Amino acid sequence: MTAASSLAIAVSGLTKRYGTVTAVDGLGFEVASGRTVALLGGNGAGKTTTISMLLGLLLPSAGTIRVLGHDMLSERHRALPRMNFSSPYVDLPHRLTVRQNLTVYGHLYGLKDTRARIAELAADLDIAHLLSRPSGKLSAGQKTRVALAKALLNDPALLLLDEPTASLDPDTGDWIRTYLRDYQRRTGATLFLASHNMQEVERLCDDVMIMKSGRVFDRGPPQALLDRYGRSNLEEVFLDIARGRTAADPAPPPPAAEPPARDPRLPGGGSGPESLSE
Numbered sequence: 694m695t696a697a698s699s700l701a702i703a704v705s706g707l708t709k710r711y712g713t714v715t716a717v718d719g720l721g722f723e724v725a726s727g728r729t730v731a732l733l734g735g736n737g738a739g740k741t742t743t744i745s746m747l748l749g750l751l752l753p754s755a756g757t758i759r760v761l762g763h764d765m766l767s768e769r770h771r772a773l774p775r776m777n778f779s780s781p782y783v784d785l786p787h788r789l790t791v792r793q794n795l796t797v798y799g800h801l802y803g804l805k806d807t808r809a810r811i812a813e814l815a816a817d818l819d820i821a822h823l824l825s826r827p828s829g830k831l832s833a834g835q836k837t838r839v840a841l842a843k844a845l846l847n848d849p850a851l852l853l854l855d856e857p858t859a860s861l862d863p864d865t866g867d868w869i870r871t872y873l874r875d876y877q878r879r880t881g882a883t884l885f886l887a888s889h890n891m892q893e894v895e896r897l898c899d900d901v902m903i904m905k906s907g908r909v910f911d912r913g914p915p916q917a918l919l920d921r922y923g924r925s926n927l928e929e930v931f932l933d934i935a936r937g938r939t940a941a942d943p944a945p946p947p948p949a950a951e952p953p954a955r956d957p958r959l960p961g962g963g964s965g966p967e968s969l970s971e
């Protein structure tokens with residue numbers, strides 16, 4: 694058991710219901726400070742809902758969340774200045790230039806020298822040539838880099854990332870992964886990232902949590918999961934879990950990387966794989 698003071702995240706009995714849908718179902722987990730943890734799971738498994746509750750954007754139906762030692766229901770104003778979030782699916786206001794957007798956030802975070810911090814991040818993330826452009830006119834990959842700059846403005850001790858390299862070409866994606874790893878090593882920050890990119894997870898993360906139906910289905914360092922399922926990469930482990938195989942079952946031959954297409958004309962969509970989400 695890790696001492697409470699060295700936990701970046703502590704979640705207990707966390708539940709979120711949307712009407713009759715239970716998106717997160719009694720979730721419990723801890724993340725020690727300084728770790729890089731991946732949150733995996735099929736579509737609809739509850740990853741985004743979990744991250745939204747960690748950020749204090751969504752109120753849980755039940756359960757508790759402590760972030761950086763603070764209860765997110767009663768003292769999130771203490772945790773929020775020390776955390777940040779980046780997602781390619783959340784746009785910055787379109788009409789403001791990149792610099793204007795970063796400046797607004799810099800002021801919100803109460804930075805001493807917002808201009809200098811923007812210049813530093815612009816050089817680091819190679820976005821200096823984008824600072825005068827309207828944020829809405831950027832390419833998807835450019836938006837991802839700008840969103841990361843926004844997420845790093847306050848040097849967060851906890852950085853939550855949703856698909857950090859989605860829409861990036863392989864070279865830029867690789868560069869961002871290296872940047873994130875260096876940031877983690879330099880600052881000792883905790884990184885918590887939802888991803889569908891298994892190679893990214895193997896390369897960046899020292900701990901992998903796999904969600905299914907709103908709960909943690911399995912968890913461990915990448916190598917421990919590979920050993921447990923008798924697999925050579927995380928994509929195979931992911932597919933095993935999606936298809937209902939448990940770690941105790943003997944490993945069948947590696948599953949095909951591409952699941953069979955569903956036939957929309959058949960009831961239930963045909964014979965696709967069992968979903969990891971439901």
Ligand SMILES: Nc1ncnc2c1ncn2[C@@H]1O[C@H](COP(=O)(O)OP(=O)(O)OP(=O)(O)O)[C@@H](O)[C@H]1O
Binds near residue numbers: 716
């Ligand atoms: N605002 C909402 N209202 C009703 N149901 C919702 C809402 N948001 C999410 N859900 C449902 O909650 C469940 C979990 O959704 P969530 O977005 O957290 O999954 P996810 O793991 O992030 O999926 P994906 O990988 O597709 O982004 C799904 O069944 C989804 O349909």
